[in-house]
Amino acid sequence: MRLRPTCFALQLFASLLTGAAAQSENPGAKPVQGAAPASPTKVEGPMANFARMVSGEWRMVIATGTSMIDTWHWGPGKHSLRVMTHGFNANAGEPWREVQAFYWHPGQKQVCLLGIEPVRRGVAEGTFQLDAETAVAAFDLHQVGGRRILSRRWVFDGSDKYHEVLLETVDARGPVPLAEWDFVRSRSLSPVRPIAAGEAIKVAERLQVLEPLLGRTWEAKGNWASGAALHVQSTFEWVPFADAIYARVVMPTKDGEPTHLLDAYVYHHTGTGAVRCLALTNRGGVYEGDLTVLDGGALQLDLQGYEGDRVVPRVVRIDFAKDGTLQHRVWSVAGAERTLLLDVQHRKSEPKQG
Secondary structure (H helix, E strand, O other): OOOOHOOOOOOHHHHHHHHHOOHHHOOOOOOOOOOOOOOOOOOHHHHHHHHHHOEEHHHHOOOOOOOOEEEEEHHHHHOOOEEEEEEEOOOEEEEEEEEEEEEOOOOOOOEEEEEEEEEEEEEEEEEEEEEOOOEEEEEEEEEOOOOEEEEEEEEOOOOOOEEEEEEOOOOOEEEEEEEEEEEEEOOOOOOOOOOOHHHHHOOOOHHHHHHHHHEEEEEEEEEEEOOOOEEEEEEEEEEOOOOOEEEEEOOOOOOOOEEEEEEEEEEEEOOOEEEEEEEEEEOOOOOEEEEEOOOOEEEEEEEEEEOOOOOOOOOEEEEEOOOOOOOEEEEEEEEOEEEEEEEEEEEOOOOOOO
């Protein structure tokens, strides 16, 4: 169903991000057994092989005139990576934007992927295995018109080049090659081609309720139920053409860089029809859920979270005050019992200048 007025949806979203990080950064919470440190100095564990992808950019050019550039960025705590793709599709005559997330899923015990691309509002979901010489991805691609079963295979040639084959399974023959590309690393970064006035597009209808988030910083100050202080800031970036919103949540520090707490991806899932969110925390937590409007206008997000070996359901409820502030509460769930973790007021800041 459609969400209620814009102010409701944007406040919900900013609050959702704080709630998703609740267990990760609650000073009063019990530590998760075997949890990784919040800011590791080096990459270890299942994401270690991905370190080779982060430096510089990866360029792909083919004879048809479609050129793409991938840049890889570490997510919070180096438990995930965000891949931003930009380029120009000569066949379609338009710029190209795409966003992917690669992350260790504690519940599935494997590296998972989420990809959001322009072609027929594609949403890819699956798994990804990367070692020293090869990589294999297996995923479902949900598009307008149906679901496709695809895979990707990489073979590296040294540290700065790999060959990719895209395959599709449509019958008993198994995976059949569709296309092949070569990617080469460049240590210098290319400027992102701006979207010209004639190419201007709007945020997709299902995400327009979130449009006021863009270009702003959202701030929450308050206390956990344990009494410990909370202060977080959130920023938002729209990925045009792909029609996704990428959010980044940090905790300001007195000295040095803010602590990167959480990355989140909000998108319309073409297969289910829901507006969906994937949130990844700096301690390796993975949270997934859909938005719901309750009777009376309150908003609720039912999150399924995975922290270490535990499944940690969360309920986020939003109620609105007449003065424009937001009462935002987060509960942990155990059977029929709820335990309040957070009760805080949330406000938006003015747009950044310049």
